Amino acid sequence: MKKADRLFSEYWRNKIGKCEHCGSKDNLQLCHIHTRNIRKLRYERKNTIVMCASCHTHFHNKPLEFSYFVAEKKGRNIVDWLIRESNNLEPLSNEFYSEVLERYKHLTNN
Secondary structure: OHHHHHHHHHHHHHHHOOOOOOOOOOOEEEEEOOOOOOHHHHOOHHHEEEEEHHHHHHHHHOHHHHHHHHHHHHOHHHHHHHHHHHOOOOOOOHHHHHHHHHHHHOOOOO
């Protein structure tokens, strides 16, 4: 899972290339809207936002403000979808993780 996390994060940080909140290109991180513990959303772009470390920390300390930002950035339909999907938990197979690794290892330099 760690390799899949790294590849997924690297791919989206490189593709977006800047903080989706402030526009900074420094210290980019891939932030999850719903915790990474919800495994089926862990590698879902709809569940992530690229942010600089400063904005990421800011929103961790202000979760209500973050929820408004997510609704504005992603749209209400995506927020509703994330809520539905996070409430519809199902076990994930080893094939799921293999597919994630295959998909992102070809898209990054690793």
